[in-house]
Amino acid sequence: MTIDPNNLTKEQIQEYARVQSDSAYFSEKFFTVNNEPYSLEKFPYAKAIYEDESEFIVLFLARSLTKSTIATNKITHKLATQAGKSAIATAPTDSQAWRLTKEIFRPNLTDSQHHALGKLIEASEGSDQVGEIDLANGSKWTAKGAWATGKAIRGPHRYYGIADEMQDMTRTAWYVLLEVVNLPGRQIIAMGTGGPQGTIWHEIWEKSDKKEWDGRKWTPTNKNAIPGYSGYHLSQEWSPFETPASLADKKKSYPKTLYLTEVECAFFNAAGLKPAPYEATKGLVVTDMNEIRRLLNSITTKSIGIDWGNVSRWTVCGMTATREPVLIRTGSWD
Numbered sequence: 270m271t272i273d274p275n276n277l278t279k280e281q282i283q284e285y286a287r288v289q290s291d292s293a294y295f296s297e298k299f300f301t302v303n304n305e306p307y308s309l310e311k312f313p314y315a316k317a318i319y320e321d322e323s324e325f326i327v328l329f330l331a332r333s334l335t336k337s338t339i340a341t342n343k344i345t346h347k348l349a350t351q352a353g354k355s356a357i358a359t360a361p362t363d364s365q366a367w368r369l370t371k372e373i374f375r376p377n378l379t380d381s382q383h384h385a386l387g388k389l390i391e392a393s394e395g396s397d398q399v400g401e402i403d404l405a406n407g408s409k410w411t412a413k414g415a416w417a418t419g420k421a422i423r424g425p426h427r428y429y430g431i432a433d434e435m436q437d438m439t440r441t442a443w444y445v446l447l448e449v450v451n452l453p454g455r456q457i458i459a460m461g462t463g464g465p466q467g468t469i470w471h472e473i474w475e476k477s478d479k480k481e482w483d484g485r486k487w488t489p490t491n492k493n494a495i496p497g498y499s500g501y502h503l504s505q506e507w508s509p510f511e512t513p514a515s516l517a518d519k520k521k522s523y524p525k526t527l528y529l530t531e532v533e534c535a536f537f538n539a540a541g542l543k544p545a546p547y548e549a550t551k552g553l554v555v556t557d558m559n560e561i562r563r564l565l566n567s568i569t570t571k572s573i574g575i576d577w578g579n580v581s582r583w584t585v586c587g588m589t590a591t592r593e594p595v596l597i598r599t600g601s602w603d
Contacts, residue, residue: 293316300377429457435460
């Protein structure tokens with residue numbers, strides 16, 4: 270049936286308005302997952318997140334709660350229904366950011382129900398790559414890893430942003446993202462699992478209203494929340510992909526901190542972790558000069574490792590013919 274845009278019925282006008290304004294309805298109407306229509310039936314907690322238009326949406330959700338899908342669907346809706354808008358999706362590494370393009374954003378369009386959104390890519394004369402997709406309506410999606418310094422995500426300013434794996438994001442990278450996503454009406458969706466207290470991710474969560482889900486509704490728990498920071502917390506208890514038996518098995522087998530971060534989705538005090546005892550570590554240090562000379566002279570290969578954290582630390586190691594590792598030098602770059 271051909272629809273005349275100049276002669277719409279009341280019902281058609283209402284339908285158009287809802288498609289434009291309701292990202293949850295839009296997602297169920299157009300998106301697919303494994304060739305089936307996307308549905309919120311298994312994810313009742315998600316509807317409020319779709320409806321949330323806060324400047325900062327903080328998704329403190331455990332694994333297997335589809336936070337990446339929810340966030341990317343929200344931004345897909347904005348780019349598809351508004352001409353000339355732009356968004357950037359980032360994570361600590363390129364592969365993590367590109368996953369949102371390959372697994373969610375692009376399939377949202379190319380695999381849409383009845384191929385309704387496919388023309389947004391097919392009719393575009395711009396880029397169609399894992400790191401950048403131009404839509405036919407002039408909107409643009411970019412995906413880049415922030416790495417430690419955030420330099421990789423610098424560029425044109427954006428309206429919308431997604432920051433995935435925030436538990437591993439550096440403070441500097443987050444601040445760069447704030448500089449990039451700063452156009453009027455901006456919205457940034459930050460998401461991640463548990464991790465150490467005192468990190469930028471922990472600070473962002475503490476700014477939010479810390480909503481908890483009871484199976485029917487969300488309830489804010491932080492009376493000192495900063496306006497504009499809307500937070501949601503879910504443990505794997507609410508995942509449709511987990512069972513009481515699977516959770517009990519994880520609690521029995523997982524290390525304590527892994528269970529806290531991945532299953533309960535909680536922050537922990539890293540200072541409280543039990544350090545390695547002195548007796549167990551002092552034997553690793555070689556003090557005999559003859560032994561040191563023997564080790565250095567027997568090195569057959571050398572390698573360097575770099576940890577691109579807030580402080581970039583480097584380590585030069587050697588390997589003997591008997592595959593015995595030897596520390597040669599270590600240091601850091603400011």
